[in-house]
Amino acid sequence: MWENTLSGADRAHLVSNIVGHASAPEVTSDMRKRVVEYWENVHKDLGRGAAEGLGVGD
8 A cells, every 4th residue: 555555645644644643742652662663564664754753763
């Protein structure tokens, strides 16, 4: 879906939605790391976008 269906704008919106929800104050830094790991399993670029937006580094 990430590669074949979503446009560039759709991809940006998906990353923005993930980052927006995972940036909530009740989401701990450990939870944010798990969010990134989850989305990296879906697609490497999606995980990278989430990591950048959440400030989660390696």
